[in-house]
Amino acid sequence: MVTQATRPGLADRLTLRPASREDRLVALILVGLAIPWLVYTRMYFYLQPRHLTFDGGIFMWAFNKPDPTCGLTRTFAWMWRGDLLHAAAVYPIGPAVVLGTVLAVCWALAVLFFWRTFKLWLTRRDWRVLIVILVVTLALNWASKLIWLGM
Secondary structure (H helix, E strand, O other), X not given: OOOOOOOOOHHHHEEEEEOOHHHHHHHHHHHHHHHXXXXXXXXXXXXXXXXXXXOOXXXXXXXXXXXXXXXXXXXXXXXXXXXXXXXXXXXXXXXXXHHHHHHHHHHHHHHHHHOEXXXXXXXXXXXXXXXXXXXXHHHHHHHHHHHHHOO
16 A cells, blocks of 8 residues: 655644744844834825835835836835725735735734744745745736836
8 A cells, every 4th residue: 555645734744832042032022113114104195295214215216117126115105094996906915015014013012022933934935935926926016017007
């Protein structure tokens, strides 16, 4: 009788363990970057009419094309207002990025307060698939923006 090797399930690959020094450092850096970003995007509609926002970027200056993340700030701002339709219209994958950012900040705060973390063990194949999905999604999102803007 031949048995087929089975891949471990999610429960086998996801563990709760004490946070290492590196985990706490990553969490601290994430909180240090994401919290100011969330505050900035929360205040965006107040700051923008007063010309206190950063518009444009090196990519637009160098190539006269919007960069792949063009519109992400406004997506965060619309999501703060609870307007999913405007947020998705500005940057189609933006609401997923906002959700991922909020979840990442929650994880980081939990690591810093409880000194425990979840560890998800991914195989090399899992990482490749995840990276390909992310790159293709970003490329399609950017292509749709270039087509929509007629660039």
